[in-house]
Amino acid sequence: MEHKNINLNLKVWRQKNNQDAGHFETYKAENISTEMSFLEMFDVLNEKLIKEGQEPVAFDHDCREGICGMCSMYINGRAHGPWQGTTTCQLHMRAFSEGETVTVEPWRAGAFPVIKDLVVDRSAFDRIQQAGGYVSVNTGNAVDGNALPINKDNADAAFAAAACIGCGACVAACKNSSAMLFTSAKVSQYSLLPQGEPERKTRVLNMIAQMDKEGFGACTNTGACEAECPKEISIANIARLNREYLAAQFSL
Amino acid sequence: MTWKEYFTSSVGKKLVMAITGLFLISFLIVHAGANSCIFLNDNGETYNAVARFLSHNWIVRFLELGLFVGIFAHIIQGLMLWRQNSAKRPVKYAVNPGNATSKWYSRSMGLLGTLILLFLIIHLKDFFLGTKVAMYAHGDEPHNLFAEMQEEFKELPVVIIYLLGVISLGWHLIHGFSSAFQTLGVNSPKYNNLIRNAGYVYTVIICVLFMLMPIAFYAGWL
Numbered sequence: 001m002e003h004k005n006i007n008l009n010l011k012v013w014r015q016k017n018n019q020d021a022g023h024f025e026t027y028k029a030e031n032i033s034t035e036m037s038f039l040e041m042f043d044v045l046n047e048k049l050i051k052e053g054q055e056p057v058a059f060d061h062d063c064r065e066g067i068c069g070m071c072s073m074y075i076n077g078r079a080h081g082p083w084q085g086t087t088t089c090q091l092h093m094r095a096f097s098e099g100e101t102v103t104v105e106p107w108r109a110g111a112f113p114v115i116k117d118l119v120v121d122r123s124a125f126d127r128i129q130q131a132g133g134y135v136s137v138n139t140g141n142a143v144d145g146n147a148l149p150i151n152k153d154n155a156d157a158a159f160a161a162a163a164c165i166g167c168g169a170c171v172a173a174c175k176n177s178s179a180m181l182f183t184s185a186k187v188s189q190y191s192l193l194p195q196g197e198p199e200r201k202t203r204v205l206n207m208i209a210q211m212d213k214e215g216f217g218a219c220t221n222t223g224a225c226e227a228e229c230p231k232e233i234s235i236a237n238i239a240r241l242n243r244e245y246l247a248a249q250f251s252l
Numbered sequence: 253m254t255w256k257e258y259f260t261s262s263v264g265k266k267l268v269m270a271i272t273g274l275f276l277i278s279f280l281i282v283h284a285g286a287n288s289c290i291f292l293n294d295n296g297e298t299y300n301a302v303a304r305f306l307s308h309n310w311i312v313r314f315l316e317l318g319l320f321v322g323i324f325a326h327i328i329q330g331l332m333l334w335r336q337n338s339a340k341r342p343v344k345y346a347v348n349p350g351n352a353t354s355k356w357y358s359r360s361m362g363l364l365g366t367l368i369l370l371f372l373i374i375h376l377k378d379f380f381l382g383t384k385v386a387m388y389a390h391g392d393e394p395h396n397l398f399a400e401m402q403e404e405f406k407e408l409p410v411v412i413i414y415l416l417g418v419i420s421l422g423w424h425l426i427h428g429f430s431s432a433f434q435t436l437g438v439n440s441p442k443y444n445n446l447i448r449n450a451g452y453v454y455t456v457i458i459c460v461l462f463m464l465m466p467i468a469f470y471a472g473w474l
Contacts, residue, residue: 011346022343024346074345074347076347077345077347077348077349077350077352078349078352078353103346103347105345105346105347108341108343108344108345109340109341110339110340110341110342111340173349173353175337175341175354175359176337176338176340176341177337177340177341178262178337178340180262205253208261208262208263209253209257209261211262212261212262215340216262216340217262217336217337217340217341218262218263218265218266218333218336218337219262219263219266219435220266220333220337220358220359220361220431221358221427221430221431221434221435222353222354222355222358222359223353223354223355223358224349224353224354227352227353227354228353235434235439236439236440236441238434238439239434239435239437239438239439240437240439241263242263242266242267242434242435242436242437243437245261245263246267246437248253249253249255249258252253
């Protein structure tokens with residue numbers, strides 16, 4: 001891959017706190033290596049801002065290897081930038097060209113209020129998870145792993161759903177700010193496995209109730225969530241969630 | 253959980269849209285099928301007989317009630333969902349992805365539905381009203397619906413309104429058909445292509461038939 005340094009015009013959303021109206025600020029990012037990640041580019045910018053005595057841009061990040069789900073940036077109209085199946089930290093600057101103007105916004109959703117600049121409060125996801133996204137386990141001896149036979153197809157589908165890192169890109173990409181892809185992934189990973197069976201019905205009812213309470217929109221099946229998901233979670237999970245919800249409603 | 257809680261949840265509301273949507277899809281087959289009798293070109297003899305049968309058979313009359321319940325539920329629920337969903341993002345994005353992540357018609361179901369509703373009002377005034385007036389106000393006198401169509405579709409603006417109405421319906425159906433199955437929980441690699449293609453075939457057949465009707469009258473083929 002050809003390595004070069006590029007200069008970019010950044011249009012970054014600045015917002016002091018959740019009361020502030022917020023606005024776009026323009027910055028020049030100079031001499032950015034195309035080998036850098038998008039977050040490293042922001043590190044370079046922030047160092048420059050600090051040296052100049054300005055307030056650095058606040059953004060969420062943690063693992064920087066694409067598995068924690070923290071780096072929530074809406075770049076040029078795309079959640080996690082233009083690459084598919086990629087988090088912002090795994091997005092490299094070679095995705096951009098010399099002199100390009102890059103607009104960076106926080107996730108926008110009523111259920112994800114902005115805390116500062118590009119940092120949003122995603123605790124709504126935690127509360128959905130806490131409403132039922134778990135398996136109750138009585139303490140005692142660990143059960144032998146082979147005691148529970150699990151169909152390979154179900155194990156694979158559950159594993160694919162469990163790849164969800166709760167980053168919120170599905171909500172950010174959805175025109176209705178719907179959290180259905182997230183919730184469906186969490187419901188699916190348990191409903192497909194025997195360990196999740198005892199709480200299967202109450203889980204889906206409670207998680208949907210919490211999802212609606214948090215102020216996420218309804219699913220209209222545009223598929224934008226699936227297209228933007230860095231873990232490529234399928235909307236087949238949303239169909240499963242709909243089935244689980246209906247089945248739970250009929251029998252509980 | 254009570255049924256009220258179910259149907260006021262975000263998933264339940266979508267189920268209402270899917271079930272009423274599929275019911276309306278089945279209605280369109282009957283509607284397009286019955287209307288296609290005009291193409292027999294027997295000066296509307298068969299068509300008027302079919303229309304008289306449909307408006308007098310008690311099973312059809314009963315289904316007609318269901319149709320009105322279904323269509324009102326679909327419209328009201330759809331408009332409410334449109335309003336509620338657009339309030340979920342108080343601050344909009346400065347840059348939008350356009351068609352990079354989703355199809356424009358899948359994002360425009362509310363708008364397309366509203367266009368269909370406006371068309372429907374015109375359409376009911378044009379043809380439904382006359383049939384009912386003849387039945388109830390004029391002592392059930394024979395009503396020549398074929399002649400009424402012939403008269404109506406002499407006007408170019410009317411023909412254009414009908415064509416635009418059917419085009420809106422087509423885009424609405426392209427997304428609505430497969431979306432209804434997804435909402436009902438039918439999504440499997442085995443059947444996804446079948447459902448999507450069935451939706452395309454259905455939409456094309458229905459729309460071509462409906463568009464041919466005003467065109468055929470205007471062009472004087474009938």
